Amino acid sequence: MMRRELTDDVRSRLRYVRVRPETRDIGRFPDFFIAGPQRTGTTWLHANLRFHPEIFLSEPKEIYFFSRLKTPDDPKYRSSDLEWYLTFFRDRPAVWVYKQLQCLSRTRRPYAPKTRGEATASYAALDSDVIEDVALLNPDLKIVVMVRDPVERVWSHAKKDLARNRARRLEDVSDEELRRFFSDPYQIRCARYAENIERWESRFSKAQVYVGRFDDIAIRPEAFLTEVLAFLGVSTDPRCIPASVRQPVNPTSESQVPDRHRRFLEELLRDEIASWRARFA
Numbered sequence: 344m345m346r347r348e349l350t351d352d353v354r355s356r357l358r359y360v361r362v363r364p365e366t367r368d369i370g371r372f373p374d375f376f377i378a379g380p381q382r383t384g385t386t387w388l389h390a391n392l393r394f395h396p397e398i399f400l401s402e403p404k405e406i407y408f409f410s411r412l413k414t415p416d417d418p419k420y421r422s423s424d425l426e427w428y429l430t431f432f433r434d435r436p437a438v439w440v441y442k443q444l445q446c447l448s449r450t451r452r453p454y455a456p457k458t459r460g461e462a463t464a465s466y467a468a469l470d471s472d473v474i475e476d477v478a479l480l481n482p483d484l485k486i487v488v489m490v491r492d493p494v495e496r497v498w499s500h501a502k503k504d505l506a507r508n509r510a511r512r513l514e515d516v517s518d519e520e521l522r523r524f525f526s527d528p529y530q531i532r533c534a535r536y537a538e539n540i541e542r543w544e545s546r547f548s549k550a551q552v553y554v555g556r557f558d559d560i561a562i563r564p565e566a567f568l569t570e571v572l573a574f575l576g577v578s579t580d581p582r583c584i585p586a587s588v589r590q591p592v593n594p595t596s597e598s599q600v601p602d603r604h605r606r607f608l609e610e611l612l613r614d615e616i617a618s619w620r621a622r623f624a
Contacts, residue, residue: 359412379464383489399456491557534615
């Protein structure tokens with residue numbers, strides 16, 4: 344992966360990313376984002392790409408760097424420093440050895456990454472001005488955006504955040520709490536797939552934005568993963584398709600959306616559902 348120089352012009356135009364005076368080489372800045380939103384298959388993609396011999400994926404899976412740049416008072420905010428962010432895109436020696444062994448074992452090919460990526464689901468809903476900072480840092484970035492039926496997506500997100508992550512049964516989550524979650528502005532924004540994609544495509548070409556369907560993970564996982572690999576410009580050799588490709592990742596228990604919640608969500612997300620059906624269903 345080649346060296347990329349941070350020019351003075353780019354430095355002066357960045358609005359939210361802080362750059363140290365000595366920072367020049369930004370060649371470790373990612374080449375692609377898996378941008379989400381949540382509960383659309385980003386964990387599945389990450390799991391099936393992380394040991395591809397030509398791909399480096401940051402660990403942990405989600406860094407949240409760009410989605411928190413505008414909220415420095417958030418308890419989960421960490422930094423706006425570009426050098427801090429870039430530290431996630433370099434293998435420590437022990438990790439490099441581990442990945443080398445994994446790639447040789449799984450694909451019979453050495454670990455020799457030619458592209459770097461990050462998978463942070465909240466990047467799907469970034470504001471346009473933050474996307475502008477991203478584009479200044481890498482105008483050649485590729486973005487994978489996933490889409491899923493809006494009602495099913497927010498229901499799955501609610502089950503995960505309000506029940507599973509809090510070690511509660513779903514039955515113990517009140518309807519009022521669920522409806523507050525459903526109505527949160529971020530959840531509404533996640534349902535506006537067309538608007539989110541248009542924000543990315545307003546700064547990157549359509550050829551740089553891949554839109555994947557959550558349903559394809561269940562219906563045609565190998566073909567879908569192969570398409571993503573081709574989009575990222577890495578090998579589609581069958582040896583690079585992991586045996587685990589058919590295994591569910593980050594599952595929630597199978598349960599249909601209760602009628603009372605479906606009715607509420609279908610009214611709340613009426614416009615978003617219409618847009619989804621017109622463009623993606």
